Amino acid sequence: MKKQLSWKVGGQQGEGIESTGEIFSIALNRMGYYLYGYRHFSSRIKGGHTNNKIRVSTSQVRSVSDELDVLVAFDQETIDVNFYELNQNGIVIADEKFQPTIPEGSSVTLYVVPFTKIAKDLGNALMKNMVAVGASSAILELNPESFREVVESIFGRKGESVVENNMEAIRQGAQYVQDQADDSMSTMQLEEADGKKRMYMIGNDAIALGFLAGGCRFMSAYPITPASEIMEYMIKKLPEFGGTVIQTEDEMAAATMAIGANYAGVRTITASAGPGLSLMMESIGLAGMTETPLVIVDTQRGGPSTGLPTKQEQSDLMAMIYGTHGEIPKVVMAPSTVQEAFHDAVEALNIADEYQCPVILLSDLQLSLGKQTVEPLNQRSISIRRGKIKESKALPVLEKGETFKRYETTEDGVSPRVLPGTKNGIFHVTGVEHNEVGKPSELSQNRQAQMDKRMRKLKHLPKTFNLPVYKDTPHELADVLLVGFNSTRGTIEETKQLLEKDGYKVNHAQIRLIHPFPTDEMLPLISSANKVLVIEHNATGQLASILRMNVGHAHKMASVLKYDGTPFKPGEMYKECKGLI
Amino acid sequence: MQGVDLMATFKDFRNKVKPNWCPGCGDFSVQASIQKAAANIGLEPEGVALISGIGCSGRISGYIHSYGFHGIHGRALPLAQGVKMANKDLTVIASGGDGDGFAIGMGHTIHAIRRNMNITYIVMDNQIYGLTKGQTSPRSEMGFVTKSTPEGSIESSVNVIEMALSSGATFVAQSFSSDLKDLTSIIEQGIQHDGFSFINVFSPCVTYNKINTYEWFKENLVKLKDIDGYDPSSREEAMRTLMNYDGLVSGLIYQNKEQKSYQQLIHGYKEDSLVTSDLNMNDDHFEKLISEFM
Known part of the structure; x- marks a missing residue:
């Protein structure tokens, strides 16, 4: 009995490799196993080798394993590229269609299963993925019926016959392996899981969920790998809260639109990766100078330039700390788990409001896209803190033509702000150095006072930060x-x-x-x-x-x-x- | 007068800041027209957000008593759209110069037009870069001699009105700084139009542009109301007229009252302004979202 094992499925991109991994892992998650999945994929839609490696364990796992126990191959390339990872007692399950071979003299067991043929005989070649799931379930000695719930949730709306057909594909895949089985199989049996219900999600899902729970009601963004899932989730869910997402013409518009909406009082975010962050640098400076809250997610990927769009890297660090010309107060947060990503997304919104400055929520491709088991998130500990916002009734009547002191020098450096539309709160905002009422000013004394005010805002943040x-x-x-x-x-x-x-x-x-x-x-x-x-x-x-x-x-x-x-x-x-x- | 709410007059849109524009600059008229138009249609200073770009004209947000945001070169429109998304009750006016809107910000201009949010965009078009002391602009005519084009510009001028029409604009107008009455009326109509209102204003630069002067415009500009039977609801007629007069027309060029504005088309968009949202999520809603990942 094993406490954990690693399973990988591979083939050509666009062949449905993702759905094989998805169905297999959702079912195991529901049984109470902890999973950690990492996809190897390329910046193209069809073709090219892709694989999904999933670690299954009876306790929390947060990393890709060195070794591999089971490899499901839809083509010979999958075997050739990934064979080196397999344990001595490893197993390859491969489609009969391409007449799979493994290196001679290897101790690895090869199961040749007619994925495609079984699927075709059942009426749909696409079901080869289900046959592979079934074959895998037999290797792990799981009852094919344990996949029914997942199959129903995916195909239920297409009707009972589609569900049954897919279940039959799983059963036949399992049966085929069982008929071939020999003694090596027992070693793959997993210890029973606790059956508890847990979430199965990527970091980007948790970040988006955190933003929703933190009161974000608008997002402006431009699609990019590996950040787009945040935008996609918000597009699905924001309408439930009266909000929406605008897909902008570029990242400069995404960031400035977010500044405009934050200035007007709505918690607004944008999310991107390195190339997008490069374009947002001027906006980050504007948010810093105008003391406007702004939360930006940077899901790091391989740089520089277009770099390695679908690969892991953490090389934006310096750019995120120092990026934008001149000097501004800025916060850079880096959650290290999916749970943290959720709570930090809420905190990013709070900090941006409280300190009136840009906040970068730094992630990386592995955290953003690695799909894993997560203990159910809760919002009990969440608080929404908006900082110093003054409402109309707290404002004295403005003399004719006078404006509110939006940039009043204060001890903590944070000045009260009012939202546009508020009576007696009129003020001016500019990216030019300005005085306390927001009018451009180049006076040395004023410059020093405003610069000091802005820069002292974050002095105590490391002490109050959770x-x-x-x-x-x-x-x-x-x-x-x-x-x-x-x-x-x-x-x-x-x-x-x-x-x-x-x-x-x-x-x-x-x-x-x-x-x-x-x-x-x-x-x-x-x-x-x-x-x-x-x-x-x-x-x-x-x-x-x-x-x-x-x-x-x-x-x-x-x-x-x-x-x-x-x-x-x-x-x-x-x-x-x-x-x- | 305490306790009595009077409608704001154009004087209520004045602040105490003296513009740093050159004497005679066309932008003074744009400033005055915005103030007049806002008062004429019954707006209050706190209900207006004026979002501007960078350049001489970009300073305008600091010269009008309303909420004002002087942003980044070329990005007045994304800022303004963000403000409108957050608070649709605000009257949002974006403004800037021809460099701001048609060079560095041209991408945003086209997409803001397509998006058709209910905001008004006023471009102070002087066919030159003023604040950087006289370089060519995308609106400068071929052959135009400037500091950056000492042998004359060898790039053609962008026809922004035709561009706006072909990008799906629902309100297109052009006016001229010395015709305060027409300009004020156009701005009023623009603000009242439910959709994106694109208003190009010939606003002469008296310091650096010695070609496109007040006199030049007076001689060359054709008033659409002087063209018999001109129909601003016809996009085809608008295009034809623009080509006939090489874009040198003033007045309301085109208006499409049928097309719904962006805010009206957003799926699930809150009926009240988004800024009034309750930021807390109720537990049932949260649990539902969580269960979708199980």
Whole structure:
């Protein structure tokens, strides 16, 4: 009996590989298993190898595994490309149609199943995906009937006969494997799951859900991988709240439209990836200068330029912290799990309103698109905080032609704002340096006062921010401190366990507030470690640079970097870390 | 007068800021016309949001007593559309120059026209870049000599009215700074039009454009009301007339009253302004959303 295994399905893009993985994983999720899926795909619609690797476990998993137990292949390329990952006792289930072969002398078991033929005999070649699901269920000794609920939810509206046909495809796939079975099968049996109901979702879903729960009622955005799912979810759901999404002509319009709507009082977001963020830099500066709330999601992908649109990377860090000309107050948040992504989306809206500045909610492709099991989210802990908004009744009557002091210098740097339409609240906004009533001013004294006012707003944010650093730091004195941000959380957790098995005292810090930097939180952790390994998906060690700049201790630090487009796996991260300790 | 609510007059749309435009600049008339038009149709200063771009003309949002937002070069329209989406009760006016709207912001102009939100876009068109001290604009005529085109411009001028019509505009008008009465009337009609109102105003730059002067426009501009039987509901007639007069016409060129504005077509859009939304989600709704992922 296994506590976990990895299953992968592969074939040509556009062949329905996604639906095979989807049906298989939704069913397992409903049985109470924890799943973590990662899709390998290309920036094209049809053709090209694609695969979906799903880790199934009886406890929470947040990373792609190094190894593979079961490979479902719709073409020979899938076997050739992925065979190296398979365990010695691994299993390949392949369509008879392409006369599959595996390397000679291998200990891997090959099941040749007529996916396409069974599907065609049942009247629809597309059902080959169902036959593959059935074959997989037999390998895992799951009852084909356990897929009925999922099949009904997908095909129910097409009628009972379609549901039955698909169920029959699953049954025949399972039967075919059972008829061929030999002793190697028993090793693939999973321990029974707890049967609890949990969510199965991608990070982008959680971010979008967080925005809805946080009171976002409008989104302006331009489609881009890997951010589009946020927009797609909002398009589906915002009308239920009276809101809507505008697909703009470009990212400059997306960001400025969001500024306009936030200025007018509606919580509005936009979401994009690196290329879009490059175009939004002028808007980020405008939001900073005009002290307008603005939340932007950056789902990092491989850069620079068009780069690797469908691959994992974390190389936007510096651009997000420093991007836009001049200096503005800006917040950069980096959730490291799907649950955090949900709650941080709400907090991003709150912080933007409270501090009246741009907030970047940083994600990465692995967090945004990795589909995984999540304990049911709840909104009990959610609060909506809008900061200093003044209503008409709180405003004194304005003398003729006078305007409200929108940019009044205050101790905390945040000035009360009023929403357009409010009587006695008229004020002017400009991206030009301005005085307290928002009129352009180039006077040195005013410049200094306004600049200081803006820049002191975020001084105390690291102290009030909810969990600026996620810490798993049991050791007062550690041999090594592992530091990361965003989706590397799960892989670092497993690396920590592997290193601890070797006898090392390992602490782990996942930085969740990137800017302003939580120096007070990080300094003691770094001081109490002999070695600091900074793990990130980029070539230049951007997080390590930020750490050195804010906390020093450069001599202790080393970088563990990966920028080949694929996510770190625990085994490879462990090996690299061990080599550096 | 306490306790008595009087309708705002154009003086209520004045603030205490002295414009930094050159004496004689056409933009003064645009400022005055917006103030007059707003008062004439019964708007209150706090009910108006004037969103402007960058350039001499972009400063206009600071010279009118209303909510005002002086944004980024070329992006007045996306800003203005965002404001309107959030609060449809506001009268939203976007404005800027020809560089703002037809060079750096041309993409936004076309898409704002297509989108047809109920906002009014007033372009102060002086065929030159003023604030950067006299370079060519997309509205400069072929051969126009400027600092950036010392041998004369070798690019053709963009015919913005034809562009607006072919982009699906539902309200297209053109006016001239020295005809305050016509300009005010056009702006009133634009604000009252339920959809995107595109108003191009010839607003001479007295400092850098020595060709397209007040006198030049007076000589070359044809008033549509002087054309017998001109029908502004016909897009075809509008196009033909524009081609006949090389775009040098003034008045209401085209209006489509049938086409619904963007806000009226949004699926599920809140009846009250979006800004009045309750931001909390009720638990049942939240649970329903959660269950969809199980």
